[in-house]
Amino acid sequence: MNITVTHKLATRLLEAGSEPVSGQQLADEFGVSRTAIWKHMKELEEMGYGIESVRKKGYRIQKSPDSLEAFLVQADLKTKKIGKRIEYMEQCASTQIVAHQLAQEGAPDGTVVIAELQTEGRGRLMRKWDSAKGQGIWMSIILRPDVPPHKAPQFTLVAAVAIVRAIQSVTGLEASIKWPNDILFGTKKATGILTELQSDADGIQALIIGIGVNVNQEREDFDAAVQDIATSLRLESGQPINRRELVQEILHFLEVYTELYIEKGFAPLKILWEGHSATIGKAIRARMSRETLEGIAEGITEDGVLQLRTADGKLHGIYSADIELK
Numbered sequence: 001m002n003i004t005v006t007h008k009l010a011t012r013l014l015e016a017g018s019e020p021v022s023g024q025q026l027a028d029e030f031g032v033s034r035t036a037i038w039k040h041m042k043e044l045e046e047m048g049y050g051i052e053s054v055r056k057k058g059y060r061i062q063k064s065p066d067s068l069e070a071f072l073v074q075a076d077l078k079t080k081k082i083g084k085r086i087e088y089m090e091q092c093a094s095t096q097i098v099a100h101q102l103a104q105e106g107a108p109d110g111t112v113v114i115a116e117l118q119t120e121g122r123g124r125l126m127r128k129w130d131s132a133k134g135q136g137i138w139m140s141i142i143l144r145p146d147v148p149p150h151k152a153p154q155f156t157l158v159a160a161v162a163i164v165r166a167i168q169s170v171t172g173l174e175a176s177i178k179w180p181n182d183i184l185f186g187t188k189k190a191t192g193i194l195t196e197l198q199s200d201a202d203g204i205q206a207l208i209i210g211i212g213v214n215v216n217q218e219r220e221d222f223d224a225a226v227q228d229i230a231t232s233l234r235l236e237s238g239q240p241i242n243r244r245e246l247v248q249e250i251l252h253f254l255e256v257y258t259e260l261y262i263e264k265g266f267a268p269l270k271i272l273w274e275g276h277s278a279t280i281g282k283a284i285r286a287r288m289s290r291e292t293l294e295g296i297a298e299g300i301t302e303d304g305v306l307q308l309r310t311a312d313g314k315l316h317g318i319y320s321a322d323i324e325l326k
């Protein structure tokens, strides 16, 4: 059986959504017999699809397998640029490493790397990122914006807004953002973002935005080290979540908000970000490499820098830190 035809058929049916497509029409479009179409449908069922055959009308997909293979994510993807190229892997050390390599080799703006399992998923400062197989979204996106390197941290905030909106659209859940890169439910972390940079004298060559979303883990699926501080969308909503839809929505909102950022600057995103923030107006402790400061988080600047007012009345600009809500 020709596997590419099977994939193309899946894409065709996914794009048709709830509208059945007749066996004859598919046979004509793909230049094969109706019997061959029927055999491809059986093949799809073996791959984990639920195919419904509607009398006199044709076939439609009721359920697709829980996989993030490129052709599945790309079927009915709403973006113009992000995700037009997707590198999908069953396993890798870290999608950041793969994306850095691809960016160096000239991969286009909007290239996405997705893995079902990361053996060396990483956070900031080379901390470990727990990436259970098939239960989360572990992906890195290569962007090539024409902005100076000091603007790179703003993309973490743009991505955070995009992810919160995507989670809301797919699950109805309202997450909040802890500056700079955590997405939380209450005090528990459901998502981390890691923005890395390739730059030279001409400016940014590539931004590599790493996104890790805990989607379908149960508590015992997390490493013991993070069981008490991590949560997943399934734990929050009480039901399994479709990862494919969530990836599509994240890519969609990321494109919408990066375009808004490029056209209008950070100001409109700052307003959106503050609307979802778990940090602003709160008493916090900011741990930096050299010192720890305590005070009230008053807001973020037009550059995305956190403004912390300490008890002596001084306002401090925080560029990078771990934040604890007090």
Ligand code: BT5
Pocket (backbone or CB within 6 Å): 093, 094, 095, 096, 118, 120, 121, 122, 123, 124, 125, 127, 128, 129, 130, 131, 137, 138, 139, 140, 181, 182, 189, 190, 191, 192, 193, 194, 210, 211, 212, 213, 214, 226, 229, 230, 231
């Ligand atoms: C982050 O770092 O939160 C950024 C995480 C980025 C992960 C993505 S996955 C795709 C791409 N490929 C990669 O290799 N990385 C990116 P940071 O703020 O430093 O937080 C790290 C800390 O979060 C760890 O020290 C743990 O305490 C905690 N942690 C680790 N795994 C977690 C998980 N799955 N859920 C919640 N918290 C976790």
